[in-house]
């Protein structure tokens with residue numbers, strides 16, 4: 001009989017038990033491209049997806065699979081596919097669900113690359129996206145068309161920190177028979193598990209909090225197994241005959257895991273955005289302490305919020321756990337443990353002050369990442385979102401003076417002291 | 432494939448190949464609250480090996496419409512009619528759990544129908560505890576979770592599956608959740624009420640194969656062993672896993688079934 005292990009235990013153990021031969025407690029790094037077949041029959045069985053197993057590491061690998069199973073367990077999904085980056089995960093999902101002539105409804109307030117892919121790249125392949133305000137369920141419903149194949153958003157938007165009312169949007173998607181795909185990078189399954197609120201597919205950038213140490217790029221797709229792909233006209237490449245495997249219907253053959261099987265057989269096989277086994281090992285090492293880190297991330301975030309809120313050098317502070325945030329009530333409902341460790345704030349003195357602040361702090365690192373154990377800062381207007389017009393920036397909830405802070409795990413006094421240095425330097429120069 | 436059978440849309444998996452029932456046909460029948468997907472790693476395997484494969488979703492299960500059968504006998508009659516409809520000959524029956532009771536009953540009523548019978552994680556009597564029966568009726572989703580937890584060995588708890596990147600718990604729950612809400616309750620009641628298993632076991636006069644699970648909490652190994660002992664001619668194996676043996680030990684099970692099928696063909700030649 002199996003036990004239903006809890007989150008902290010699964011973070012450490014899911015996907016691996018010490019193997020019988022060596023007893024290795026840690027997940028071994030299977031640094032190999034391929035796997036010797038016992039005979040031609042076994043080889044054929046793997047190629048035909050008759051049974052599970054590893055064939056070639058572009059498609060699956062035992063170390064990567066352990067990571068996938070750990071993520072699937074933490075999210076409560078049927079299965080997961082780990083890949084080379086969060087963006088690879090996004091691209092795999094979009095290409096698995098959409099073909100030329102299809103349509104996507106997406107949040108207008110998302111990570112720049114998510115927007116770029118849908119706004120500029122996919123239209124070249126005949127897939128159009130309508131962007132809508134993620135907090136406006138009515139607008140989301142209105143934007144859904146007969147050829148809409150996915151509704152996409154971020155649970156916590158990057159960098160605007162808008163919170164999507166997931167259960168409400170999920171209900172709309174269910175009614176319209178469209179899968180709800182969520183980028184859950186900023187919440188991680190520790191803060192919120194989207195499948196519990198009706199989402200169908202979850203995407204992660206493992207690069208961020210799940211990996212947690214800024215040492216490896218990776219992504220994952222988690223299949224909730226809770227969407228009915230049976231409409232052959234709407235989802236012909238999932239439920240109808242697919243060119244892979246002699247006209248297979250993934251839906252009939254694999255049911256709740258149909259999408260995973262399709263992404264393996266088509267996306268991983270034909271595009272090849274595989275994750276290296278060594279990076280899978282690093283990311284898994286990070287996940288082992290996810291619950292501990294997330295607790296401390298949230299603790300420090302709440303301390304820094306109090307500090308910034310009343311600081312004379314700060315113009316405004318935005319975080320969904322603050323009552324002043326427009327999505328505070330939604331955040332309380334779906335993110336009761338906290339709304340993540342990103343804070344955005346505006347520094348008095350605008351763009352120039354922001355620049356000096358960022359260049360004067362020493363402990364916090366100025367770089368293009370979030371979710372590291374270390375405190376990170378960036379000025380989106382001149383970096384991640386620099387390619388967007390001011391209008392598009394406003395649409396994405398951004399301003400020139402805005403600093404995005406990813407709160408780390410350092411001693412809170414040291415973070416505050418470091419910030420004081422930055423604020424003082426900014427103030428001096430402005431004067 | 433989807434067919435219209437007894438006035439209801441009915442799904443019959445064929446392992447990804449067109450059905451050609453002029454060959455030996457393996458008919459896989461799922462257990463309580465399950466559907467054809469419990470044989471994911473057998474259906475394609477045996478179809479690609481050249482067998483004709485039939486894996487139906489019983490009424491109200493998986494992709495099949497209709498109301499679930501109310502008794503083991505009713506299940507057996509439904510399958511008999513389906514096999515006739517599909518013109519299946521040379522039939523080897525594979526049942527998992529409740530499917531084993533259905534196979535016993537089918538062979539008892541139609542002793543000439545099958546040429547082989549395979550029991551996976553089964554017994555000839557399945558008494559269901561009252562708690563699970565009540566839960567299946569009051570809160571089916573909770574009952575699915577409980578069955579999936581009980582049904583897998585220690586790999587399941589650690590989200591380790593033989594299929595890369597898969598989790599037995601998440602998958603098992605969602606497979607059960609495809610069925611109509613009443614399906615599990617009616618299946619469990621049918622199992623609980625079935626009393627003819629011993630008699631039917633003694634009537635088996637075709638080569639039988641039983642593959643039992645060491646850590647089976649749904650149909651305990653002890654009961655499975657007792658069952659095997661009263662069958663005339665039964666080869667038996669025990670695998671180190673839980674009740675959902677075909678998912679947990681697919682390769683081992685497939686090899687055991689293959690070698691049994693080879694022997695079965697040889698018996699005919701001799």
Ligand SMILES: Cc1ncc(COP(=O)(O)O)c(C=O)c1O
Nearest residue numbers: 085086087111158185205207218
């Ligand atoms: C919300 C969100 N999604 C996706 C990504 C892309 O992840 P990756 O860098 O792993 O491709 C990022 C990266 O910043 C992100 O913030």
